[in-house]
Amino acid sequence: HPHPPHPPSSFSSIDTSRSPPLRTGDIELEEPLSSHDWQNMGAATATTAEPESKNLRTFTEEEVSRHTTPGDCWVILHDKVYNVTEYLERHPGGKSVLLRVAGRDASEEFEKFEHSGSARKIAEKYLIGKVCKVEGKGSTNEAENERPVSENVRELVILYGSQKGTGEHLAGNLLKVVNQSGQGVRARMVSMSAFDPEDLPKIPDVIMICSTYEGGLPPVKARFFHKWLSDSVNDFRVDKMMLKATRAAVFGLGNSEYGENFNKAAKDLDKSLRSLGAEMFFPLALGDEASDGGIEKSFRPWSEKVLKYFIDRKTLRQETAELPAASGLVDMEDLGTVMRKAKDEDVNNEDRKKEMLTPALRKNLSKQGYKLIGSHSGVKLCRWTKAMLRGRGGCYKHTFYGIQSYQCMETTPSLACANKCVFCWRHHTNPVGRDWKWAMDDPKLIIEGAISKHQQMIKTMRGVPGVKPERFKEAFNVRHCALSLVGEPIMYPKINEFLKLLHERKISSFLVTNAQFPDPIKNLDPCTQLYVSIDAATKDTLKAVDRPLFNDFWERFIASLTALKSKQFTRSVYRLTLVKQWNMQDVSAYCKLLAIGLPLLIEIKAVTFCGDSKASNLTIKNTPYHTEVCSFGEEICSTFAKMYPEVDRTYKLACEHEHSNCILIADTRLFVEGKWHTWIDYPKFHSLYKEWLESKKEFTAFDYMAETPPWAVYGAREKGFDPVETRVRKRGKQARINRAKRSEQKVEDGSTNDTRKEKI
Numbered sequence: 173h174p175h176p177p178h179p180p181s182s183f184s185s186i187d188t189s190r191s192p193p194l195r196t197g198d199i200e201l202e203e204p205l206s207s208h209d210w211q212n213m214g215a216a217t218a219t220t221a222e223p224e225s226k227n228l229r230t231f232t233e234e235e236v237s238r239h240t241t242p243g244d245c246w247v248i249l250h251d252k253v254y255n256v257t258e259y260l261e262r263h264p265g266g267k268s269v270l271l272r273v274a275g276r277d278a279s280e281e282f283e284k285f286e287h288s289g290s291a292r293k294i295a296e297k298y299l300i301g302k303v304c305k306v307e308g309k310g311s312t313n314e315a316e317n318e319r320p321v322s323e324n325v326r327e328l329v330i331l332y333g334s335q336k337g338t339g340e341h342l343a344g345n346l347l348k349v350v351n352q353s354g355q356g357v358r359a360r361m362v363s364m365s366a367f368d369p370e371d372l373p374k375i376p377d378v379i380m381i382c383s384t385y386e387g388g389l390p391p392v393k394a395r396f397f398h399k400w401l402s403d404s405v406n407d408f409r410v411d412k413m414m415l416k417a418t419r420a421a422v423f424g425l426g427n428s429e430y431g432e433n434f435n436k437a438a439k440d441l442d443k444s445l446r447s448l449g450a451e452m453f454f455p456l457a458l459g460d461e462a463s464d465g466g467i468e469k470s471f472r473p474w475s476e477k478v479l480k481y482f483i484d485r486k487t488l489r490q491e492t493a494e495l496p497a498a499s500g501l502v503d504m505e506d507l508g509t510v511m512r513k514a515k516d517e518d519v520n521n522e523d524r525k526k527e528m529l530t531p532a533l534r535k536n537l538s539k540q541g542y543k544l545i546g547s548h549s550g551v552k553l554c555r556w557t558k559a560m561l562r563g564r565g566g567c568y569k570h571t572f573y574g575i576q577s578y579q580c581m582e583t584t585p586s587l588a589c590a591n592k593c594v595f596c597w598r599h600h601t602n603p604v605g606r607d608w609k610w611a612m613d614d615p616k617l618i619i620e621g622a623i624s625k626h627q628q629m630i631k632t633m634r635g636v637p638g639v640k641p642e643r644f645k646e647a648f649n650v651r652h653c654a655l656s657l658v659g660e661p662i663m664y665p666k667i668n669e670f671l672k673l674l675h676e677r678k679i680s681s682f683l684v685t686n687a688q689f690p691d692p693i694k695n696l697d698p699c700t701q702l703y704v705s706i707d708a709a710t711k712d713t714l715k716a717v718d719r720p721l722f723n724d725f726w727e728r729f730i731a732s733l734t735a736l737k738s739k740q741f742t743r744s745v746y747r748l749t750l751v752k753q754w755n756m757q758d759v760s761a762y763c764k765l766l767a768i769g770l771p772l773l774i775e776i777k778a779v780t781f782c783g784d785s786k787a788s789n790l791t792i793k794n795t796p797y798h799t800e801v802c803s804f805g806e807e808i809c810s811t812f813a814k815m816y817p818e819v820d821r822t823y824k825l826a827c828e829h830e831h832s833n834c835i836l837i838a839d840t841r842l843f844v845e846g847k848w849h850t851w852i853d854y855p856k857f858h859s860l861y862k863e864w865l866e867s868k869k870e871f872t873a874f875d876y877m878a879e880t881p882p883w884a885v886y887g888a889r890e891k892g893f894d895p896v897e898t899r900v901r902k903r904g905k906q907a908r909i910n911r912a913k914r915s916e917q918k919v920e921d922g923s924t925n926d927t928r929k930e931k932i
């Protein structure tokens with residue numbers, strides 16, 4: 173039969189009286205079922221019919237987040253709330269799997285494992301409600317949806333699949349435009365996760381707005397809808413003209429920097445709809461986040477043309493024409509022409525290249541506190557700069573390398589990046605790119621602009637309680653530059669000129685790269701300290717954590733580590749960001765990477781939780797404790813020694829900065845006469861650099877090392893906090909920390925006691 177029977181909408185309609193309690197050992201694993209297979213079994217799905225769920229109690233996400241213990245465990249699946257407390261002991265994967273996602277949306281984790289129909293039926297037994305939006309968010313759209321449709325009014329359904337909320341926002345805009353047009357059309361918008369795809373043949377007019385997520389996949393909440401359509405195309409039982417009465421249009425949200433995966437989800441949707449007989453009343457439109465003006469600028473003219481269809485379909489057919497490529501909107505039929513035209517442009521003509529920072533990006537980044545310089549650079553005042561001005565402690569670089577945090581400037585000559593890491597502290601609001609394609613500013617303009625804007629931000633600290641007058645005065649004299657603000661600084665084609673200008677001003681350079689540009693690393697002139705980010709130990713994990721744009725990301729990653737090994741003029745550093753449950757598993761794989769680059773230093777830091785973001789599903793539970801970071805570092809040192817006894821290189825824990833949840837592992841060649849020398853003699857570095865610049869006289873990292881003070885050494889009583897500083901805890905903060913520790917210890921299997929030894 174072309175249309176399988178609709179699944180029952182609640183678990184209560186299924187007879188479970190004969191079903192024994194589920195136990196881990198009793199589960200027989202089965203092959204993942206197709207959408208039609210489990211619907212034929214009568215499975216209840218996450219796309220339960222809306223009328224059945226209207227009587228459910230509604231909860232806010234904040235209310236759900238309070239239920240995170242073994243005695244009170246709730247989860248959200250596709251906007252529905254489940255109390256799975258009684259199911260914890262019976263879950264096939266163990267209770268820890270559910271406790272890790274307790275109190276939050278677990279839709280992504282649930283769909284990753286392609287749960288069978290029986291698993292979805294079990295879930296319905298624990299359904300207690302649905303998630304409601306917070307007041308003010310989406311309320312206008314909901315009111316528009318609830319307006320009645322008269323017999324003489326045509327209905328339009330707007331389906332959206334959104335990861336970060338952009339698709340939902342655009343769907344809401346279109347909803348208002350259509351409903352306020354007075355053209356005899358009434359629209360309603362529905363998330364693809366809440367729409368029953370079996371109702372699609374009954375819909376005369378439908379618009380689908382869908383983004384493309386990592387790996388060319390649709391957003392998590394839209395994956396079932398996509399899979400249902402593709403299964404229907406490939407299922408011989410389904411009538412290939414079942415959508416012949418449906419007229420549809422698809423708008424995709426993507427970023428052309430992702431190459432072959434650009435708008436793949438929208439393309440697949442359009443292909444499936446055509447294969448099932450739908451009439452596409454408007455060509456597939458591909459919105460490009462990387463275009464001038466972004467996606468919203470291209471969506472506006474598209475939505476206007478779609479509205480014309482409902483005013484006069486014939487007029488629309490006659491007037492449909494290609495939108496300019498600069499708008500970011502490209503029809504499939506014209507994609508080849510547009511790409512050929514782009515290749516023919518004169519890439520050497522700077523006047524014709526677009527600026528990296530569009531007006532929308534400028535507004536967004538400025539709102540976050542960035543001071544923008546020229547067309548692709550930025551500077552921001554670090555919180556540690558402000559803290560040390562007030563005598564409240566310095567950053568980990570003060571502890572590890574001896575910088576004065578109040579004289580450090582955090583900046584970047586390139587706000588663009590080639591990754592979209594899950595732990596990005598900027599929530600992916602910066603541009604992305606695989607190569608430099610924008611207009612280029614002069615390095616002198618960038619440095620002068622950065623220093624000027626940094627000094628303006630320092631001025632705002634005048635009169636702040638606790639600011640030390642002598643430090644305030646010295647802060648205007650920038651002595652250190654952390655090129656790690658955001659983006660990929662090494663992408664900037666004039667990075668060597670940029671570093672030269674810094675060093676001429678006696679400003680040290682700490683350059684961080686994401687290990688995706690091996691050639692610029694090879695060609696890099698000496699800098700004070702050069703980092704590569706090691707965000708994962710294996711190819712699959714790196715892809716999941718960093719979400720890189722390059723298809724050959726792993727080859728580039730390994731080549732970057734090899735290039736780092738050749739940089740003898742600079743201190744080389746591996747920078748590991750630990751994300752619990754993501755990249756802390758395979759220590760031996762990290763040691764293999766360590767053997768490739770043999771860095772002088774290894775920084776290991778716990779991920780900083782920057783709040784909820786639709787761009788990532790990380791929570792505070794993904795941040796490891798300092799004791800866990802220390803244990804991981806000790807294991808790295810011992811495992812490397814066992815795996816590579818023949819290598820003339822050993823590593824030991826040298827420093828820690830508990831306040832930043834960070835440790836430093838160092839090459840033992842820095843342990844001289846019983847003392848660590850991880851600090852930097854900055855005047856000596858500038859002298860060596862000047863000699864290299866004038867006569868190409870070689871030098872090494874050991875030529876400008878300095879002794880590490882006892883309070884900064886790993887295992888010291890101060891745990892990396894400078895004793896001349898005053899540590900200030902916010903009122904009630906310690907109590908909250910203690911409560912959080914007790915809560916997590918209840919759900920952790922095993923002990924989290926600190927067993928590390930106080931040693932060098």
